[in-house]
Amino acid sequence: MLGLPAEFEQFHWMVDMVQNVELGLVVLDADYKVQVWNGFMTHHSGKQAHEAIGQSIFDLFPEIPKAWFMIKAKPVYNLGCRSFITWRQRPYLFKCRNVRPITQQAEFMYQNVTLNPMRTPTGEVKSLFLSIQDATAEAMIELKNQ
Template structure:
């Protein structure tokens, strides 16, 4: 085989490889016009190389961010250095649909993109090669892992039945507020709420209905909270409401509003509507409370007073 034939064969192989490689290859000139458009780009865009060649990329794809991509291309031409863009910086440049079964849960193809300067025979740079990698599988796996970790973190802080903050998270919040009070003082109140005669509900209707009652009360407490309030299930039928920057007077008004709303509320169950009431005890944090346990104990004493005085009421320590 002659040298010329060998070179032609090598060129053919190279061209065939560029057309069928599983990455997108685009060559743009300084006017952002397409000089090369490989098979990957044809397959995913639905536009053939003969259709796009010599035309502006941004006319062909008006949804591509022209300002952003022009700056990237201009930088590569000026500095003669490549630029890398990961899917975490920008999920995609070209809005293509994914095509692999493993990435079927994604609405679009996630892409890593590399822009490389192309040097001509004189050593100048007048064209840029844009390489598009399909990284949907990697992106979806990472997003799934992030979401799983988020859910695990949420589960570690949330009561499984009521979706309110759990005991461990309550303890953390109380500790943070107490530490803040020791350093900066301030006005903070703690409310403990307890469902009246909850044992009777379980005994008469069963624990499944009892759980429905707990979830309904939790929904009422959570729905009544303000920005910055902290609502959690303390255990059993007891709930804690931490009210930062709230005096005992403010906490009393807040608690009475909740108590009255729950007393008027009907819990709908498959055994009929159930009426319930709650009792609440309040303690405003002061220098008398030497630790979180003392603060909880004083709020619990106020709750006990509310129950001993007939229930369905709010008492302040």
């Protein structure tokens, strides 16, 4: 019985971390529908979790080229390996406003994105999670020095 409160507390901490980490976290099912949408994504995209969850990522963000993104996701689902999108390949996956005061010279947030497999207890990959990193400061420095 003593383990239950500690497990509950750890679960609560995990949810709090996912919601407050300075990294976008999005879980997509095999149909590319949003299952998880964290606070970073709400803050930067302007879309609330209740608006995003259950929706196709392509309907929420029509700027994402569907065929291109599905090619990026294919090794995640088929091989269970990570896939990467850097701001140099494509400045952003999700068109989000730039909210950093130091880097306001950018009209949008440059992003580095990792597509990660999510395995079921049997080892199948039925979902993937995206981790979205704000790369605006890095991009601004590099683009300024070109």
